[in-house]
Each structure stands twice: as structure tokens, then as C-alpha cells.
Amino acid sequence: AQTVTQSQPEMSVQEAETVTLSCTYDTSENNYYLFWYKQPPSRQMILVIRQEAYKQQNATENRFSVNFQKAAKSFSLKISDSQLGDTAMYFCAFPNAGNMLTFGGGTRLMVKP
Amino acid sequence: ETGVTQSPTHLIKTRGQQVTLRCSSQSGHNTVSWYQQALGQGPQFIFQYYREEENGRGNFPPRFSGLQFPNYSSELNVNALELDDSALYLCASSRTSGGDAETQYFGPGTRLLVL
Numbered sequence: 001a002q003t004v005t006q007s008q009p010e011m012s013v014q015e016a017e018t019v020t021l022s023c024t025y026d027t028s029e030n031n032y033y034l035f036w037y038k039q040p041p042s043r044q045m046i047l048v049i050r051q052e053a054y055k056q057q058n059a060t061e062n063r064f065s066v067n068f069q070k071a072a073k074s075f076s077l078k079i080s081d082s083q084l085g086d087t088a089m090y091f092c093a094f095p096n097a098g099n100m101l102t103f104g105g106g107t108r109l110m111v112k113p
Numbered sequence: 114e115t116g117v118t119q120s121p122t123h124l125i126k127t128r129g130q131q132v133t134l135r136c137s138s139q140s141g142h143n144t145v146s147w148y149q150q151a152l153g154q155g156p157q158f159i160f161q162y163y164r165e166e167e168n169g170r171g172n173f174p175p176r177f178s179g180l181q182f183p184n185y186s187s188e189l190n191v192n193a194l195e196l197d198d199s200a201l202y203l204c205a206s207s208r209t210s211g212g213d214a215e216t217q218y219f220g221p222g223t224r225l226l227v228l
Contacts, residue, residue, distance in 0.1 A: 100158045
């Protein structure tokens with residue numbers, strides 16, 4: 001079974017600084033997607049960014065970018081120019097066969113003013 | 114474009130009762146997945162529906178059941194509620210073709226408390 005590991009239960013960053021959240025996964029598949037979701041205190045799970053494994057170029061969405069290392073099975077999320085609204089739980093997710101997401105345990109990010 | 118909606122937002126039940134949670138998928142989406150999220154943990158996959166049939170199931174007992182309707186909306190039913198069923202229940206919809214195929218978009222969730 002695929003597993004997803006987020007090794008940082010909590011992190012903090014000063015407003016306007018850059019922070020990187022780590023994620024590793026285990027799979028024997030070759031073509032797949034990887035996702036980062038954000039869950040603020042309002043609890044709605046919001047898609048942050050998506051990476052397609054067959055694409056060598058790292059995905060970028062405004063201040064959010066990923067560092068995808070397929071051989072190392074690593075998928076980290078970099079948040080640049082952190083804002084107070086980035087305070088949330090962040091989950092890395094990997095789809096099993098049939099697009100059933102397996103989530104990591106999450107990283108609680110606190111952005112400090 | 115209407116996003117994923119869920120009802121109710123909160124629910125309180127007693128042990129042994131039955132509950133039905135509802136989800137309307139995002140416009141253009143044909144697949145619905147349900148997840149259970151216990152406090153302080155990541156979501157756990159319950160099951161997925163595609164073309165009104167169950168398309169995969171996680172490690173949940175048969176008292177967790179579901180339906181998908183022709184308009185792609187879905188229900189999650191839980192019978193014989195147990196205290197451990199207290200959680201946030203998340204619904205997500207996706208589509209099987211298009212630029213964001215296989216990307217799941219989540220609703221706001223239903224918070225269930227079993228007393």
C-alpha cells in the first residue's frame with residue numbers, strides 16, 4: 001500500500017519569509033499525480049498545487065512551488081513571501097489506484113507577524 | 114461555477130442511531146469521494162462513487178454505505194453509530210477527463226458528534 005509521510009508536525013515562519021514543507025511517499029507506480037492541500041481553521045480542504053509525475057518541470061502557482069524529486073520520492077512545498085492567511089494545516093496527498101487519495105499526517109504552519 | 118457543497122454542517126447523534134450526510138458535486142464533475150477526518154489527523158478514504166456505483170472502498174465496515182444519483186450528487190449513510198464515528202466527513206468531487214482530471218475538490222465538510 002502507498003504511504004505518505006510528512007515529517008514536520010509543526011512549523012512556523014515570519015511573515016514575508018520563505019518556508020518549505022516536506023513530504024515523502026512510497027509507490028511502485030510510474031505515472032501519477034501528487035497534491036498539496038491546505039486546511040485553514042475554517043476546515044475546508046483547499047487545493048494548493050498539483051504535480052504530474054511525468055513532467056520534469058516543478059509546478060508553480062503564484063507564491064507556491066514544489067520541489068519534486070521522483071527518484072527520491074520526495075515532494076516538498078515552498079511558500080514564498082509568507083502571509084498571515086497561509087496559517088493552516090498542510091497535507092500532502094497521493095492517489096492510489098482509482099484516484100483514492102492517501103494523505104500524510106499534516107504539517108501545522110503558523111505564520112507570525 | 115458552483116463548488117462542492119455538503120449538508121448539514123453540524124450534526125449531533127447518539128450511539129446506535131443512523132445518519133445520512135449529503136454532497137453536491139462541482140459542476141462538470143462525475144466522481145464523488147468521501148473521507149473521514151478525525152481530530153488532528155489527515156483524512157481517511159471511505160469510498161468513491163462513479164456512474165452511480167461504488168468504485169473503490171477504504172478500510173471501513175459495511176455499516177458505512179453510500180449512493181450516487183444521476184445528477185452526480187451523493188449520500189453517505191452510517192448505521193449503528195459508534196463514539197469513534199465522531200469526525201469531520203469530507204466529500205470531494207472530480208472528473209475523469211479535462212485539464213484537471215483526477216484532481217479532487219473538497220466541500221466544507223460535515224462535523225458529526227456521536228454521544
